Amino acid sequence: MIGMTKVYLKMLFREIRHSKARFISIMLIIFMGVAFYTGIRASGPDMLQAATNYYAKQRLATQTVQSTAGITPADLKILKQHDHNLTWQATKSVDINQLNNNRVVRVAEIPTHQRLNRVKVVSGRLPKRANEIVLDQQARTLQPRLRLGGTYRIATTKGFNRQFTRRQFKIVGFVNSPRYLETTDRGVTTVGKGTLDYFALVKPGTLKQSLYSRVDVAFDNLKGVTPYTAAYNRRSKTNTAKLKHWFRPQAAKRQQQLQRQARQQLAPEQQKVNLLRQQLPSSSPILQQAQTRIKQAQAKIATIDQPNYLVTGRSANPGYSEYHENTQRVVALSTVFPLFFIAIAALICLTTMTRMVAELRIQMGTLKALGYSNAAIGSEFLFYGGLASLIGTLLGVAFGVNFFPQFIAQAYGNMYNLPAIHVQYIWSDILIALVIALACTIGSALVALRVDLTSLPATLMLPKAPKAGKTLWLEHWHTLWNRLSFNHKVTLRNLFRYKQRLLMTVLGIAGCMAMMITGFGLKDSIGDISVKQFNQLWHYDAIVVRTGRQTAAQQQALHHEALYRDDLVLKQSQVTVQKAGVANQTASLSVPQHPDRLKQFVVLRDRKTHRRQALGNHGAIIDEKLAKLYGVKAGDRLPVKLGNQPLKSVRIAAVAENYVNHFIYLSPTYYRQVFRGKPVFNGNLVQFNHHAKRQQDAFANNLLKHKGLLNVTLLSTEKQTNFQMLDTMNLVVIIFVVAAGALALVVLYNLTNINVSERIRELSTIKVLGFYDREVTMYIFRENLILTVLGIIVGCFFGNWLHHYILTTAETNNLMFSPGIHPISYVYSALLTLAFSLLVMAIMHRKLKRINMLDALQSVD
Structure with a gap:
């Protein structure tokens, strides 16, 4: 038995040594399939683990409580009663519009002991003195002049300035x-343009306000529970319900307190009126006016409503829910994308093992004649394929798990403030990959052996009869067939004679072509966003936001700017779209004062037909991505929340093309119908007559010097901010092209090598007949060229489908990719595929030149 094992091992390694190219090609195809499968499958869990560790280390709160009337010490006593079940931390903050740098900033006091929401220092340290401040990392991106040791000055409106004990700090x-997972999104506000740019943290005592802005809470029952899981969501929902129950009685108490405070403030006035009543007759106009004022004040006190206590979970934190959705997108990609490699690997392995069985027929017949069992004879092929699978799987796991998660995390790195991921081996996926790899090789070997193992030794020891030729349907087309040369006729006959090879080659090349089209198509889809959004759809250059309606002085200041060409007056505010099962989305609510002029500034059109859409009085126009997220269409309704108002239902009149962020356009008439009030036109869309950056900055700085003008958003800045994160997507394109190229080389080389091996006697014969080396190569190359062209054609359809799938899977919630692929991308993909085919033929040309014709003709096979 030992001797038998040694003999078999010698046979096995001799076969590997004599067919190195075949063994390596099987190993490579398995390597690529396993690398993509295990690597991309590990990316989602790795990203989630990085987030889980970050939340735990920074102690991200599980719930947040806010009140429309502020958080009082009495509210905090409620939480103190439950200290044994939770940890809480109250924070004071104020949102300001910086008039000296055109930014909306949330200034908050950092607690002396950070029990929750611990900030992570990127550079420098936390403030120790009253005159020190730390800034959001995003501030350095938006204002590159800010640096450590520099001076930061708060310069906002007089009312907000008075809320600070000091306004100049050292950075x-x-x-x-951890409250702001995204690098750019800081949430909405009622100040300025409606969205925050960054936050700043100061020492306690800097803000004069007596009430807290919010209180963060972390329940003990969520410690150690993995975020985003069903268990976490279930407990978090229960905890939110508890907080709402605890604070429900506080609403009435706080209302009574506010009314009592208002009456106390009114008491001195009431005393003055009582004195006037004693001194003046009841018909006195002064007394009547004073009494009227008192009655009006008392009526206002009576109408003070109960404050709303808003309890939110982590999903209200910008980026928290979207990060999880992005990891799920990666998981979805890992389910379908590697199937291309696995399917092609199975096809290539079947072809390769079939050829190997055909080559070793005589050896199988000899062993069978010597009394070896079918299991013993077949074990050589199983070991051969199994060894290639095992080595390919080990190398694929080592490369895929260590490369793809890092690469994908880096692609998302510009979007989120998260630490680097730690690689983890998911053994269930690795086991599945190994089983698939073994099924591709061992399964293919069993399929190839199913006939030969049941044959008689005498049959196996005879050469297999060559595949019979068939009359092609093309031969009946005499006019064309008779015009073809001998070489062309032979090429066509060989193509349809070996149908399995034709199918394998076409599908293999089609898969490579599909991946290249997807890579270049992603580049097109990303690049088109900028062109379509900022050149075709938006025809304005700046957004100006005011405290209220436009005054004559503000209008004159705007019209006298050198850059000014035209403007559209509108209401501009931020709303939250809320619906169960979908992460909350922030959208820009715009109400133009003159809807008929909107088309000069914004193109509202159907993406497919380009049919223009007019803003009417019976519904809103929303962007396409928002409609997709909430599964709505024209005629449906969308739940929208504006500020502290109750949730409103907006009817959708049309869905318009859009790629960046979300918008909702309403006419003034429909706005009054939905929100029960007249819109305050607090903004302008402004068009410039030229676009020099220095002059645009001067335009913004000049306007902000005028009273009542809060913010100027330049679209050139927005374009730069929105698309810097998309630069990393070029890496994705490179990966697709490189992977497709590697796959094309392996597939073409393997199939061409098999083709040459199967027809070695035929090639030797034509070489003996006097064909030159170049003519012998062309004999094979013509077939490869035709198969490559067929694969390119089929790959175009596969590529379109794969590109569409990846776009719909990889899109973030506030971004929609342009779905079209440029014609030139098909050309690039086809040329690269042809280039790989030429490279393989160049390698094969050298091999064909070294064929020993006499040895080949003397062989039995």
Whole structure:
């Protein structure tokens, strides 16, 4: 038995040594399939684990409580009663519009002991003195002049300025907060343009306000529970319900307190009126006016409503829910994308093992004649394929798990403030990959052996009869067939004679072509966003936001700017779209004062037909991505929340093309119908007559010097901010093209090598007949060229489908890719595929030149 094992091992390794190219090609195809499968499958869990560790380390709160009337010490006593079940931390903050740098900033006091939402210092340190401040890392991106040791000055409106004990600070650090997972999104506000740019943290005592802005809560029952899981969501929902129950009685108490405070403030006035009543007759106009004022004040006190206590979970934090959705997108990609490699690997392995069985027929017949069992004879092929699978799987796992998660995390790195991921081996996926790899090789070997193992030794020891030729349907087309040369006729006959090879080659090349089209198509889809959004759809250059309606002085200041060409007055505010099962989305609500002029500034059109859409009085126009997220269409309704108002239902009149962020356009008439009030036209869309950056900055700075003008958003800045994260997507394109190229080389080389091996006697014969080396190569190359062209054609259809799938899977919630692929991308993909085919033929040309014709003709096979 030992001797038998040694003999078999010698046979096995001799076969590997004599067919190195075949063994390596099987190993490579398995390597690529396993690398993509295990690598991309590990990316989602790795990203989630990085987030889980970050939330735990920074102690991200599980719930947040806010009140429309502020958080009082009495509210905090409610939480103190439950200290044994939770941890809480109250914070004071104020949102300001910086008039000296055109940014909306949330200034908050950092607690002395950060029990929750611990900020992570990126550079510098936390403030130790009253005159020190730390800024959001995003501030350094938006304002590159900000640096450690520099001076930061708060310069906002007089009312907000009075809320600070000091307004000039020394910058001692830059930080990230777990409350803001995204690098750019800081949430909405009622100040300025409606969205926050960044936050700043100061020492306690800097803000004069007596009430807290919010209180963060972390329940003990969620410690150690993995975020985003069903268990976490179930407990978090229960905890939110508890907080709402605890604070429900506080609403009535706080209402009574506010009314009592208002009456106390009114008491001195009431005393003055009582004195006037004693001194003046009841018909006195002064007394009547004073009494009227008192009655009006008392009526206002009576109408003070109960404050709303808003309890939110982590999903209200910008980026928290979307990060999870992005990891799920990666998981979805890992389910379908590697199937291309696995399917092609199975096809190539079947072809290769079939050829190997055909080559070793005589050896199988000899062993069978010597009394070896079918199991013993077949074990050589199983070991051969199994060894290639095992080595390919080990190398694929080592490369895929260590490369793809890092690569994908880096692609998302510009979007989120998260630490680097730690690679983890998911053994269930690795086991599945190994089983698939073994099924591709061992399964293919069993399929190839199913006939030969049941044959008699005498049959196996005879050469297999060559595949019979068939009359082609093309031969009946005498006019064309008779015009073809001998070589062309032979090429066509060989193509349809070996149908399995034709199918394998076409599908293999089609898969490679599909991946290249997807890579170049992604580049097109990303690049088109900028062109379509900022050149075709938006025809304005700046957004100006005011405190209220436009005054004559503000209008004159705007019209006298050198850059000014035209403007559209509108209401501009941020709303939240809320619906169960979908992460909350922030959208820009715009109400133009003159809807008929909107088309000069914004193109509202159907993406497919380009049919223009007019803003009417019976519904809103929303963007396509928002409609997709909430599964709505024209005629449906969308739940929208504006500020502290109750949730409103907006009817959708049309869905318009859009790629960046979300919008909702309403006419003034429909706005009044939905929100029960007249819109305050607090903004302008402004068009410039030229676009020099320095002059645009001067335009913004000049306007902000005028009273009542809060913010100027330049679209050139928005374009730069929105698309810097998309630069990393070029890496995705490179990966697709490189992977497709590697796959094309392996597939073409393997199939061409098999083709040459199967027809070695035929090639030797034509070489003996006097064909030159170049003519012998062309004999094979013509077939490869035709198969490559067929694969390119089929790959165009596969590529379109794969590109569409990846776009719909990889899109973020506030971004929609342009779905079209440029014609030139098909050309690039086809040329690269042809280039790989030429490279393989160049390698094969050298091999064909070294064929020993006499040995080949003397062989039995």
